[in-house]
Amino acid sequence: MKKRSKKIGLIQKTSSIFIIVSLLLMSLSSIALYFYVRNILEAEIEEELYSTTARIESILEAGKNPYSLPPVVEVGTSKELLPDILKDTLIYDPSQDEIELFRELSSFKRINNINYKISVRDLVVESENILIAIIISYLLIIIVVFVVLYYFNKVGNSYLWKPFFNTLEQIKQFSLTAKEPIVLSSSNIREFSELNTQVKILTDKVRADYNNLKQFTEDVSHELQTPLAIMQVKIESVINDAPLSNQQYDQLTSIQKDIKRVTQMNKGLTLLTKIENNQFINPKQVSLTSIVEENIANFKEIFQQDIQFVNENELLVTMDYHLAEILCNNLISNAIKHHIGSGDIVIEISNKSLSVSNKGEKPILHVDQIFNRFYKENESVKSTGLGLAIAKKICDMYNFKLTYSFDKGSHIFLVQFS
Amino acid sequence: MKILIAEDEFSLQQSIAIYLEKEGNVCEVASDFNEASYKISLYDYDIVILDLNLLTGSGIDILKQLKKKQGANTAVIIISANNSLDDKLEGLDLGADDYLTKPFHLAELNSRVKAILRRQMFGGGAIVVFNEIKIDTDGHVVTVGEKEIVLTKKEYDLLLFFVTNKNRVLSKEIIAEHLWGDNSDLIDNFDFIYVHVNNLRKKLTKEGAKYIKTAYGSGYKFIED
Numbered sequence: 001m002k003k004r005s006k007k008i009g010l011i012q013k014t015s016s017i018f019i020i021v022s023l024l025l026m027s028l029s030s031i032a033l034y035f036y037v038r039n040i041l042e043a044e045i046e047e048e049l050y051s052t053t054a055r056i057e058s059i060l061e062a063g064k065n066p067y068s069l070p071p072v073v074e075v076g077t078s079k080e081l082l083p084d085i086l087k088d089t090l091i092y093d094p095s096q097d098e099i100e101l102f103r104e105l106s107s108f109k110r111i112n113n114i115n116y117k118i119s120v121r122d123l124v125v126e127s128e129n130i131l132i133a134i135i136i137s138y139l140l141i142i143i144v145v146f147v148v149l150y151y152f153n154k155v156g157n158s159y160l161w162k163p164f165f166n167t168l169e170q171i172k173q174f175s176l177t178a179k180e181p182i183v184l185s186s187s188n189i190r191e192f193s194e195l196n197t198q199v200k201i202l203t204d205k206v207r208a209d210y211n212n213l214k215q216f217t218e219d220v221s222h223e224l225q226t227p228l229a230i231m232q233v234k235i236e237s238v239i240n241d242a243p244l245s246n247q248q249y250d251q252l253t254s255i256q257k258d259i260k261r262v263t264q265m266n267k268g269l270t271l272l273t274k275i276e277n278n279q280f281i282n283p284k285q286v287s288l289t290s291i292v293e294e295n296i297a298n299f300k301e302i303f304q305q306d307i308q309f310v311n312e313n314e315l316l317v318t319m320d321y322h323l324a325e326i327l328c329n330n331l332i333s334n335a336i337k338h339h340i341g342s343g344d345i346v347i348e349i350s351n352k353s354l355s356v357s358n359k360g361e362k363p364i365l366h367v368d369q370i371f372n373r374f375y376k377e378n379e380s381v382k383s384t385g386l387g388l389a390i391a392k393k394i395c396d397m398y399n400f401k402l403t404y405s406f407d408k409g410s411h412i413f414l415v416q417f418s
Numbered sequence: 419m420k421i422l423i424a425e426d427e428f429s430l431q432q433s434i435a436i437y438l439e440k441e442g443n444v445c446e447v448a449s450d451f452n453e454a455s456y457k458i459s460l461y462d463y464d465i466v467i468l469d470l471n472l473l474t475g476s477g478i479d480i481l482k483q484l485k486k487k488q489g490a491n492t493a494v495i496i497i498s499a500n501n502s503l504d505d506k507l508e509g510l511d512l513g514a515d516d517y518l519t520k521p522f523h524l525a526e527l528n529s530r531v532k533a534i535l536r537r538q539m540f541g542g543g544a545i546v547v548f549n550e551i552k553i554d555t556d557g558h559v560v561t562v563g564e565k566e567i568v569l570t571k572k573e574y575d576l577l578l579f580f581v582t583n584k585n586r587v588l589s590k591e592i593i594a595e596h597l598w599g600d601n602s603d604l605i606d607n608f609d610f611i612y613v614h615v616n617n618l619r620k621k622l623t624k625e626g627a628k629y630i631k632t633a634y635g636s637g638y639k640f641i642e643d
Contacts, residue, residue: 225499
């Protein structure tokens with residue numbers, strides 16, 4: 001299965017990219033600055049060491065006594081002349097009373113026929129302090145700049161993308177059944193303006209197609225009813241006008257039955273379209289308990305076996321009254337149609353659910369198709385194949401959960417009202 | 419009774435007219451909106467049977483026109499291909515007396531027509547008489563000769579349906595639909611219609627009224643010998 005990646009907002013995304021890039025640039029520039037300043041400071045120290053050495057040399061050349069100021073300046077004699085040595089060294093500093101890191105330049109000079117070793121040192125600590133001070137002030141400045149930039153970037157992005165978010169909100173609220181077409185605020189940014197135009201074209205087309213389809217369903221249903229009415233009426237006339245044989249009569253009444261079936265199917269399809277079109281928008285508090293009771297009273301006359309009704313407490317649901325009647329009627333009549341054997345049909349209402357169960361021999365073969373229109377498990381049962389599809393549509397419309405299960409020889413349909 | 423049938427489908431219009439004329443009514447027909455509008459402005463009818471979708475206009479406008487007419491006491495039965503609840507309610511709100519969805523049985527239409535006529539002429543409490551049988555449609559009391567017979571609700575409906583459609587063959591399908599409406603398609607065998615009819619027949623026969631006859635093996639006919 002494809003893993004669903006976590007979605008983040010456009011503004012957050014651009015902000016996070018900004019943060020990552022800024023942090024990267026900040027740390028890189030800090031490191032670069034650190035090395036650059038350190039190099040400069042080192043060069044400065046070296047220059048100072050060399051110049052101190054030169055001063056001492058000139059003092060020595062003038063024949064004055066060697067000048068010494070340990071640990072900063074030490075002048076001694078050496079047997080041989082070596083090249084200059086420049087190194088870091090740890091030396092005890094009596095003035096600080098601790099061991100400090102010094103930069104040391106040892107040069108060997110022959111002055112007035114004496115080989116001198118001149119060691120000049122400078123404290124590294126001082127230069128490091130300067131380095132740290134520079135870096136910290138740099139970081140402070142850059143953080144302030146970063147915060148300000150981040151804020152302006154965010155505000156600017158939000159402003160820039162505002163038309164896009166407006167359009168998105170409009171699309172979210174777009175409803176096929178709404179009488180008004182979608183209205184999008186105009187934008188002077190070309191891409192957003194194009195987006196709006198395309199969205200408008202697309203939604204207008206979808207609305208037009210949808211209305212055509214709706215009109216078509218209504219027309220077909222309407223156009224079918226009249227020929228059916230003519231057939232029905234003519235059959236009745238034939239039955240009453242001429243003497244018929246019993247066989248002819250049976251055939252005519254059988255046609256009457258088929259007309260009735262087509263009519264029911266037609267009604268069912270029209271109802272499905274209407275539910276799909278959200279044409280039932282009259283929700284109110286409905287007592288399913290009393291609707292079920294009415295239904296049972298009606299069905300008792302045409303269904304000989306017992307219908308058990310277990311009602312824990314009155315179930316009130318907010319929905320269209322007509323649809324509530326259809327939902328109960330379809331579930332109960334489905335149970336009656338498919339009831340096999342001698343047990344009772346059981347209707348149970350509990351706190352937030354309605355279940356209807358009838359006896360059967362075996363579970364439904366294709367459970368996934370049971371709520372599809374025209375799905376029939378068993379051809380021998382006369383039905384339009386729409387009852388459960390309508391029940392499911394009604395439940396979907398109100399976010400109720402309609403499920404089927406088979407338990408201990410019973411088909412159970414359960415509606416959970418959340 | 420004078421009835422106008424406003425229906426643009428010719429064969430349907432004719433079948434309705436023939437059926438209702440056999441019941442002793444005078445029927446006129448209108449095949450489109452203008453004809454219907456013209457006829458109701460000229461003549462007074464007891465009942466207008468009105469198709470909502472007339473070729474050149476809406477039956478609703480005919481209904482409005484009828485209700486505006488001074489002094490007229492015309493009842494309206496709407497017949498419509500549209501079975502939506504809203505249309506039904508709108509029609510009834512505008513003053514229609516009954517609403518039938520296509521397709522319908524002529525026997526059903528006839529029983530609705532008769533019920534309206536009873537309401538119109540006697541304010542509902544008419545007594546339907548067939549020979550020695552008297553049906554008080556107000557108190558739902560049935561007497562045969564001088565003797566009152568006790569019927570269940572369904573038996574009473576059945577008897578009234580038989581009497582209003584006397585001399586007609588009524589199939590079990592028509593009876594089932596009259597008694598149980600849309601739920602009648604749940605009935606997979608009509609044995610218990612037989613039970614209802616048989617109970618009624620027994621109660622009538624006991625008092626000497628033997629009018630329920632079997633037709634073509636499985637239908638019924640209410641007829642005088």
